[in-house]
Amino acid sequence: MTRKLLGTVLKLKLSNRQDILISEAETSEEALRKIVEDEFDLVLLDLRLQFGTEGLDVLAEIKTHKPQTEVIMLTAYGTIAITVEAMKRGAIDFIPKDQDYEDLVVLKLDKFIRETALLVDRERSIRGLYDTVFSEETRRKGKALETLIATLFSSVEGFVEHERNVKTKTEEIDIVFRNESQHPFWQKESGLVLIECKNWLSTRVGKDEFVIFKEKLENRVGRCRLGFLICTEDFADTITREMLRSSKDDFLVVPINGNKLQQLVNSRNRSQLLIEFLTAAALV
Numbered sequence: 001m002t003r004k005l006l007g008t009v010l011k012l013k014l015s016n017r018q019d020i021l022i023s024e025a026e027t028s029e030e031a032l033r034k035i036v037e038d039e040f041d042l043v044l045l046d047l048r049l050q051f052g053t054e055g056l057d058v059l060a061e062i063k064t065h066k067p068q069t070e071v072i073m074l075t076a077y078g079t080i081a082i083t084v085e086a087m088k089r090g091a092i093d094f095i096p097k098d099q100d101y102e103d104l105v106v107l108k109l110d111k112f113i114r115e116t117a118l119l120v121d122r123e124r125s126i127r128g129l130y131d132t133v134f135s136e137e138t139r140r141k142g143k144a145l146e147t148l149i150a151t152l153f154s155s156v157e158g159f160v161e162h163e164r165n166v167k168t169k170t171e172e173i174d175i176v177f178r179n180e181s182q183h184p185f186w187q188k189e190s191g192l193v194l195i196e197c198k199n200w201l202s203t204r205v206g207k208d209e210f211v212i213f214k215e216k217l218e219n220r221v222g223r224c225r226l227g228f229l230i231c232t233e234d235f236a237d238t239i240t241r242e243m244l245r246s247s248k249d250d251f252l253v254v255p256i257n258g259n260k261l262q263q264l265v266n267s268r269n270r271s272q273l274l275i276e277f278l279t280a281a282a283l284v
Helices: 008-014 026-037 057-067 080-088 100-132 136-156 207-218 237-247 260-264 270-282
Strands: 002-005 020-023 042-046 071-075 093-096 161-167 172-179 190-197 226-231 252-256
Touching: 020 161, 026 042, 026 057, 042 100, 042 226, 057 071, 057 172, 071 100, 080 093, 093 100, 100 136, 136 161, 136 172, 136 190, 136 260, 190 207, 207 226, 207 237, 207 252, 237 252, 252 260, 252 270, 260 270
Parallel strands: 002 020, 002 042, 042 071, 071 093, 190 226, 226 252
Antiparallel strands: 161 172, 172 190
């Protein structure tokens, strides 16, 4: 059941839908109060509201209080500059209120519902994989962890899994991702991202594992400068010392321990969380 907040203009077209719950608001104050007090998946927001406050300001308030709530803007006064600004403030779409625009809104709603259902299935799968990693027998945890990590990173827009268990004559790489992200931050990173998974329980991952993994980055003829070293428990203190020692290099290994892994599983914005992990690693 998907909950929506929208104006009365679409009530007739949506009144018989069983998969939508509708809530309406006539003022910006009423809309913001409802959004803060309840949980909505999607807001249909008019750019020019009836009582004074511009829709862009309301959009900013919505994303401040409920960043997970998506917003589609509606307007009869749209320009390219306004559309760009709405997207910058967090809107996922912008629909001009021209003739028969209601039909386009219904199409957009149906698309949103389908994509939301897919996301729910993906997140349910991720949590199931996470539980499997911590319930399987030790000898089987390696593959389970790799499957979890591959699924997590694939949920980041622009990260495309290339291959797992890549074997060369001298080494083996757990997971290789292609970085095809359009995000300005990720576009500055290399086109290939390597991931190493360690499921050790009795021994902490330390300096030796860090150095070996960093060498795998260095061996990619300059095509890979970023890697994620992931464990299910915690790292030895020698990891931090080695990161300090090699901080002048052009290669960055981002350590993700069990606590950060759990954060990643539960995150609504994994791209931003990975950026935070990367920034912390770069500032050691």
